[in-house]
Amino acid sequence: MDFDATDSHADDQQFWPQGFFSKTRIRLSPGMHLIIHGVLILLSLILIISIGIVTAQCSQAKENMNLEIRMLKDSLEKINTTNNILKQKYGNFTKKFSKNWKIYNGSLYYFSCDIQSWDEAEKICVSQDSHLASVTSVGEQEFLYKTLKGERHWIGLNDKHTEDTWNWVDGTVYDAEKSKGFWMPGQPTNYQGKEDCVEMKMEALTSWNDENCELKYKFICESPLGFSLDF
Incomplete structure (x- = not known):
């Protein structure tokens, strides 16, 4: 059986589009450039705003936590003060009561x-x-x-x-x-x-x-x- 290389090459050219394997360059119109640039700017702004919101929320959460810690410390100090007062009062009461007051x-x-x-x-x-x-x-x-x-x-x-x-x-x-x-x-x-x-x-x-x-x-x-x- 004889193989005809010329015929095979001709068949390949018919099956694959001309220039299919060549390097393709996409050309965008000036208007499309502006649109893409605008979209990128918009995405950047959204990202910046999102980061700002998250940062603000974290700062507020930290401030709230610090406030709660201060309130807990104040409550603990009041409890300790009240406890000391009660110890003194009940201590005096116990001491006097034991002496037949x-x-x-x-x-x-x-x-x-x-x-x-x-x-x-x-x-x-x-x-x-x-x-x-x-x-x-x-x-x-x-x-x-x-x-x-x-x-x-x-x-x-x-x-x-x-x-x-x-x-x-x-x-x-x-x-x-x-x-x-x-x-x-x-x-x-x-x-x-x-x-x-x-x-x-x-x-x-x-x-x-x-x-x-x-x-x-x-x-x-x-x-x-x-x-x-x-x-």
């Missing part, structure tokens, strides 16, 4: 066994973070005189600075109208001009008596709890 209506009361002048009694109370007791209600008056059972005790009422101007040593405002039912009949008298301090003398609602501050009696210290107790 009695509780009534938000205050602790200490009923002394030894006798002191009014001024010395107040100094002892102050050393225990308290003052000589102030009485501001019928309920408190009843609690005290029933606990005392007729024994004479100093309380914090006095008119040492101005005669007949009564003051509680802890700064509580003296209510003359409310307190007039607590004085013994005929009291106060300021006998011989030397009675400037008040004692509880009788086991009765009307048990107050003004007396010489230098005399020595038992005394009552009062310390507000500063927190409520729910039993």
